[in-house]
Amino acid sequence: MTVETGSAVEFLVTPDAWKSLPKMPEAEYPGTEGFIGDVYENPGGSVMCSGYFELRHTDAPLYYEYEYDEMKVVLEGEFLLENKETGQKTVAKKHDAIFFPKGSKIYFTTPDYALAFYAGHRDSTLL
Known part of the structure; x- marks a missing residue:
């Protein structure tokens, strides 16, 4: 990767972006209380999107299949976290980093509440 030294590029800061996240559609995620929203959608032509994911406790797990x-x-x-295809189960706690490779099929639950920041290698239309 080359960096142009002749042009200046500004960085972005968005305060409080984790507040008031949109609820994930009930039709796609029945019985769950998930909230998600991109803060940055392919900014400046980047291949990345990033934002926040919030999950509240329900009896139903939130299932998500990663296309990226x-x-x-x-x-x-x-x-x-559970991947029923592989049998993998784990608990991701505060400050833990998680990587989901493309094709992962993950069931998310939480005993109470969880909030995460994410960065995905995807186009903004895949959320």
Whole structure:
């Protein structure tokens, strides 16, 4: 990767972007309380999108199939993660980093509440 030294590029800061996230559609995620929103959608032509994911406790797990690579960092609470295809189960706690490779089929639950920041290698239309 080359960096142009002749042009200046500004960085972005968006305060409080984790507040008031849109609820994930009930039709796609029945019985769950998930909230998600991109803060940056392919900014400046980047191949990345990033934002926040919040999950509240329900009896139903939130199932998500990744069509792209994504990383998450748990900011609050904990996520119980399960991939039923591989049998993998784990708990991701505050400050843990998570990588979901493209094709991952993940069931998310939380005993109470969890909030994560994510960055995905995807176009903004895939959320």
